[in-house]
Amino acid sequence: EPEVTQTPSHQVTQMGQEVILRCVPISNHLYFYWYRQILGQKVEFLVSFYNNEISEKSEIFDDQFSVERPDGSNFTLKIRSTKLEDSAMYFCASSERGKGTQYFGPGTRLLVL
Amino acid sequence: AQSVTQLGSHVSVSEGALVLLRCNYSSSVPPYLFWYVQYPNQGLQLLLKYTTGATLVKGINGFEAEFKKSETSFHLTKPSAHMSDAAEYFCAVTPGGGADGLTFGKGTHLIIQP
Numbered sequence: 001e002p003e004v005t006q007t008p009s010h011q012v013t014q015m016g017q018e019v020i021l022r023c024v025p026i027s028n029h030l031y032f033y034w035y036r037q038i039l040g041q042k043v044e045f046l047v048s049f050y051n052n053e054i055s056e057k058s059e060i061f062d063d064q065f066s067v068e069r070p071d072g073s074n075f076t077l078k079i080r081s082t083k084l085e086d087s088a089m090y091f092c093a094s095s096e097r098g099k100g101t102q103y104f105g106p107g108t109r110l111l112v113l
Numbered sequence: 114a115q116s117v118t119q120l121g122s123h124v125s126v127s128e129g130a131l132v133l134l135r136c137n138y139s140s141s142v143p144p145y146l147f148w149y150v151q152y153p154n155q156g157l158q159l160l161l162k163y164t165t166g167a168t169l170v171k172g173i174n175g176f177e178a179e180f181k182k183s184e185t186s187f188h189l190t191k192p193s194a195h196m197s198d199a200a201e202y203f204c205a206v207t208p209g210g211g212a213d214g215l216t217f218g219k220g221t222h223l224i225i226q227p
Contacts, residue, residue, distance in 0.1 A: 048214055095213075
């Protein structure tokens with residue numbers, strides 16, 4: 001069964017460093033999403049992406065965040081200058097169409113020191 | 114804007130007993146509603162969803178949920194709990210005709226007692 005994959009599974013970085021989280025969505029899906037889950041808190045929507053542009057973003061998704069689909073398979077989330085409060089589990093998701101079921105990857109646990 | 118409230122951060126039931134996980138939502142437009150399950154160290158797996166049509170929806174692993182508009186609820190049930198059901202359960206909502214990001218509840222940790 002097709003699934004969303006994410007790399008790395010864990011990332012440790014120093015405050016102020018740039019990180020790139022990578023996702024490979026399900027191959028025929030057209031809509032892509034990033035969510036985060038701070039430890040002990042609920043899953044929060046960050047951004048959705050369709051047709052090579054952001055379709056929706058939350059208040060969390062400020063200028064330090066960016067997303068990109070650099071090729072036909074990868075979907076990335078970049079955090080330009082990490083802060084301690086960026087430590088969280090980051091989930092990528094994809095759906096075949098808008099309003100379709102979102103399938104989630106296993107997540108990347110980011111720890112900012 | 115929409116929101117989701119899950120009553121009870123932890124629910125404990127005996128193996129074989131009824132499972133009831135509560136979810137209430139608020140949405141200014143007709144919602145799409147979802148239940149996801151998260152096993153330890155894994156991603157979110159869709160259990161079931163409601164978009165339109167029949168208000169009682171059946172999902173995987175014997176779970177079902179009923180959309181009750183008058184009560185703004187979408188409670189998750191399973192007649193007989195199994196040890197393998199122990200996990201974190203998340204209710205989520207998205208506006209049916211608007212933005213597509215999911216709004217999640219805080220989650221309910223389901224504990225199954227032998």
